Structures are given as structure tokens and as C-alpha cells.
Amino acid sequence: DQQVKQNSPSLSVQEGRISILNCDYTNSMFDYFLWYKKYPAEGPTFLISISSIKDKNEDGRFTVFLNKSAKHLSLHIVPSQPGDSAVYFCAASVRGAQKLVFGQGTRLTINP
Amino acid sequence: DVKVTQSSRYLVKRTGEKVFLECVQDMDHENMFWYRQDPGLGLRLIYFSYDVKMKEKGDIPEGYSVSREKKERFSLILESASTNQTSMYLCASSSPGQGNHEQYFGPGTRLTVT
Numbered sequence: 086d087q088q089v090k091q092n093s094p095s096l097s098v099q100e101g102r103i104s105i106l107n108c109d110y111t112n113s114m115f116d117y118f119l120w121y122k123k124y125p126a127e128g129p130t131f132l133i134s135i136s137s138i139k140d141k142n143e144d145g146r147f148t149v150f151l152n153k154s155a156k157h158l159s160l161h162i163v164p165s166q167p168g169d170s171a172v173y174f175c176a177a178s179v180r181g182a183q184k185l186v187f188g189q190g191t192r193l194t195i196n197p
Numbered sequence: 198d199v200k201v202t203q204s205s206r207y208l209v210k211r212t213g214e215k216v217f218l219e220c221v222q223d224m225d226h227e228n229m230f231w232y233r234q235d236p237g238l239g240l241r242l243i244y245f246s247y248d249v250k251m252k253e254k255g256d257i258p259e260g261y262s263v264s265r266e267k268k269e270r271f272s273l274i275l276e277s278a279s280t281n282q283t284s285m286y287l288c289a290s291s292s293p294g295q296g297n298h299e300q301y302f303g304p305g306t307r308l309t310v311t
Contacts, residue, residue, distance in 0.1 A: 185242075
């Protein structure tokens with residue numbers, strides 16, 4: 086049972102435009118949601134997170150939106166830059182647990 | 198600055214060999230994790246550990262075992278490597294005090310079993 090789903094395997098965006106990556110989840114016990122970025126042959130690096138008690142968190146060019154009623158979150162990158170080309174993973178943690186549950190990942194390509 | 202290191206970046210082993218993957222973290226984190234990453238499947242948890250000598254199965258523990266004799270070191274063992282264990286293996290660590298449960302990852306080991 087895939088509790089965290091990223092239904093778009095890939096996304097291509099023009100440099101300077103907005104990139105929107107989506108993630109859906111099924112477990113209402115998730116209390117934190119995180120986004121990680123991964124370059125080839127490197128480990129994932131933490132990008133931004135959001136608590137389930139919030140609906141938006143912003144950090145520079147990155148904003149994460151959480152819609153709990155729809156069990157949906159999205160990552161907005163604006164403006165998109167060539168260095169943003171990577172695989173992005175959505176992850177979630179259950180209240181009281183230390184584990185993360187990851188989505189399948191979305192490969193973002195920023196075109197010049 | 199948290200550093201998680203993994204013993205090898207690339208490894209090629211033969212079917213049936215015993216394989217050891219080592220992970221070391223330098224931030225005194227209690228929690229350590231082993232994942233494998235496969236295209237289209239994301240990161241799947243193999244085993245994790247909340248403390249020395251403690252281990253718990255993740256989602257796909259079959260064919261793997263782990264060892265945590267020291268707080269900073271977490272080893273993943275493939276008792277008898279098989280071709281379906283060809284994958285990218287990622288180690289991570291975290292602290293229970295980290296409110297958002299952020300995990301810090303190593304660079305990964307690309308294992309090929311032939």
C-alpha cells in the first residue's frame with residue numbers, strides 16, 4: 086500500500102517559470118511532510134518541510150502547500166533555475182514515529 | 198555540519214557473495230536507517246535502528262540483516278547477494294529531537310550483483 090504517491094514521474098519546465106511538484110497521501114496520522122532533492126550519484130538533501138498544523142511554508146524560492154482535506158501537498162519553485170534539475174521526493178512521518186515514508190519521486194528538468 | 202559517510206560509492210559483487218555496506222555518522226544521532234532506491238519505486242526502508250544493538254525491520258527486510266555495535270556505525274549485510282539486490286543503497290541518520298524528523302543522507306552505494 087503506497088501511503089505517499091507522486092503520480093508524475095517527470096516534469097519539464099522552462100527556466101524562469103514556476104515548477105509545481107505534487108504529492109498525495111493516504112494516512113491521516115502523518116504529522117510532518119518533507120521534500121528532498123536528489124542529484125544523480127548523490128544522497129538526497131533536505132529542502133523544506135511543513136507541519137500538519139500549517140498550510141504553507143516558504144523558504145526563498147521554495148514554497149510548500151498542504152491541503153489536509155484533500156490529503157495533498159505541493160512544492161512550488163519560482164523562478165526555476167537549471168540547477169533545480171533533479172529528482173524530488175516527497176516524504177511523510179507519522180506522529181510519534183521516527184521513520185519517513187517516501188513517494189516514488191518526480192524528475193524535474195529545467196530547460197534553458 | 199552533519200556528515201554521513203558510506204564505505205563505497207560503487208561495488209560489484211557476484212551472486213552468492215556476502216556483502217557488507219558500512220555507514221558512519223558524526224553527529225551522535227540515535228537513529229540510523231538503510232534504504233534502497235530503485236527507479237519508479239522511490240526510497241524503500243530496509244532496516245532501521247533507534248539505538249546501539251537495537252534494530253527493527255522496515256518495509257523490505259528480506260535478504261538483508263543489519264548490525265549496530267556502536268552508535269555512529271550501522272552496517273547492512275547481504276547474506277547471499279542476488280541479482281535482484283542490484284540497487285542504490287542509501288544510509289541516513291536523524292535525531293529524535295529533530296521536530297520535523299529530518300534525516301541526513303550519505304552519498305549512496307551503487308551495488309551491482311552479477
